[in-house]
Amino acid sequence: MATSRSSTLTTIGVAVAGAALLFSGCSVGASAPRAEAVPTAVPSALKPYYEQTLTWHKCPGGAGFDCATLKAPLDYARPGTGQDLKLEVSRKKATRSARRIGSLQVNPGGPGGSAIGYLQSFAAIGYPAPVRARYDLVAMDPRGVAGSEPVTCLNNRQMDTFTRTDQTPDDPAETRRLVAAYKKFARGCAARSGRVLGHVSTVEAARDMDLLRAALGDRKLAYVGASYGTFLGATYADLYPARVGRLVLDGALDPTLTSRRMNRDQTAGFETAFTAFARDCLRRSGCPLGTGTVGYARKRLSALFRRIDSHPVRTGGSRTLTESLATIGVITAMYDEGAWPQLRTALRAAQRGDGKGLLDLADLYYERDTDGRYANLMYANPAVNCLDLPPAFRTPADVRTSLPAFEKASPVFGRSLAWSALNCGYWPVRPTGHPHALRAKGAAPIVVVGTTRDPATPYRWARALASQLTSATLLTYDGDGHTAYSRGSRCVDTAINTYLLTGRPPAPAHRRCT
Structure with a gap:
């Protein structure tokens, strides 16, 4: 996360890190090749990985966190060949160790969000005290993410240029520049991270979670996953239904959807969030x-974007605010209604010719710090997405064909989000996954959480996932923002705490919160 942020920005940062991101060019995907449930017996070639012992030490900086490294095979089809990955793990011990239930693995989503960063900056202090008292909270950065052999694609200056690229091309020349930017990004990923680029799928990350479960000494997995983390958790449940303990999947994805449909649904989700903000x-x-009306507000924002497209706005520094950065800045604030006051201020300033407020929001989304350094979120995100699912679009002509549907989903954001989904069309590694339902037959009860006006993971996705998982219960939060647990709803927190502490999912009368 960037340094020197206000508390509001830090809160939004947690939501964005947990978001199902599509703006690096791809939507959240489904899984790598469809896998049947893994046999209960551990194959002999994997036993050294399952029998490893974690060596804990104090994390740098202290603050009561322990750190360790988990070894995992780069390729699960060829374990023990010396091509292993080192995956970073962090732990915050239960505050009431005498009543400890076990370990609770957490993941904020992305894909590409640092689970360790999420644990240390939010979960260890933001999760309700009863849960922190009885669980060791444990986070592992997934393969390719943050501390776990991170994917990299561009240097910081190149990434600055990439984020400024016009994603609403008005003519063939602008279209060629956008395609060239996507191709350069992809070539950079292949050149800098070729070793891991074909092995960062969600299925492989879920298998790593089972290695961690065994290394922690837990017979079954307890887990809270947000946004893309719900897909990771549901994939785990489908692979290892007999090892499912208590799983909370908050801000759920629908794994049956194509990448194009997911992108369009997310576009509609951000329009829903913008409507709530505008009202x-x-x-x-x-x-x-x-x-005036919401329609008038929509026209005002669109007009501002067009002006910035023609004349980028000063920010008080060496960078100017382009239309692409302004769009991302507005979208960032849609993740959490707590950011709406800041967005109003930033929009007023941009109308007066000061783009710093919107640029700050865009930098938060891209995880660019005040020294101009980018975290690896925007590199890991397409690396996972483009491997998990075939691309939404392969050519500019494909995008143009779908523009009417995207603009119908969102008159404000539709064009930008359609063009952003072209990135995976130039990816250097072939996709290995396809859309399909996740059933997890035989798993213990699972709780799926959906927020009715969630911008990044639309509520219908939660309903869809809950209907697919054979043992799932849907908990609905009637509200705004991305995800629901530990975001201020006592009703939601009570229901999830009860489930995590007792194993009892919400009863029918307590499955909707306002």
């Missing part, structure tokens, strides 16, 4: 979107 804004004095 709130229009009730306030000084709203930068005017005083």
Whole structure:
């Protein structure tokens, strides 16, 4: 995360890190080649990995966290060949060790969000005290992410250029520049991270989770996954149904959807979130979107984007605010309604010719710090997505054909989000997955959580996943923002805490929270 952020930005950062990201060019994907449930007996070639012992030490910086390294095969089809990965793990011990239940693995999503960063900056202090008291909270950065042999693609200066690239091309020349940017990004990933690029699928990450479960000494997995982390957890359950303990899947994905459909659904989700923001804004004095209807507010924002496209806005530094950065800045604030006041301020400033507020929000999304350094989130994200699922689009002509559907889903964001989904069309590694339902037959009860106005993982995705998993219960939060657990709803927290502490999913009368 970037340094010197306000508390509001830090809160949004947690939501964005847990988001199902599509703006690096791909939507969240389904899994690598469809895998049947893994046999209960551990294959002999994998026994050295399952029997390893974690060596814990104090994490750098202290703060009560332990760290360790887990060894996993680069290729599960060829374990023991010396091509292993080192996966970083962190732990915060239960505060009431005498009543400890076991380990609770956590993942914030992305794909590409650092689970360790999420644990150390949020879960270890933000999860409800009863859960922190009885579980060791454990996070492992998935393969290719943050501390676990991270994928890299561009240097910081190149990434600055990439994020400025116009994603609403108005003519053939702008289209060629966008395609060239995607190709350069892909070539950079192949050149810098070729060893791991074909082995960062969700199925492989789920198998790594089972290695960690065994190394922690847990008979079954307890897990809280947010956003893409729900897909990771559901994939685990489908692979290892007999090893499912208590799984919370918050802000769920629907693994049956194609990448194109997922991108379009997310586009509609951000439009829903913008409508909620606009309605709130229009009730306030000084709203930068005017005083009329939501439709008028939508036109005001679109007009601002067009002006910035023609004339990038100063930010008080060496960088200017382009239309692509302004769009990402607005979208960033859609993840958490707590960011709406900051967005109103940033929009007013941009209308006056000061783009710093929107640029700060965009930098938060891209995990660019104040020294101009990028974390690896935006590299790991397409690496996983482009491997997990065939691309939404393969050519600019494919995008143009779908533009009407995307613009119908969101008149404000549709064009930008359609073009952003072209990136995987130029990816250097062939996809290994396809859309399919995850059933997890025989698994213990699982809780799926959906927020009705979630911008990044639309509520219907939660309903779909809950209907697929044979033992799932759907918990609904009628509200705004991305995900629901530990975000202020006592009803949601009580239901999930009860499940994590007792194994009892919410009863029918307690499956909807407001």
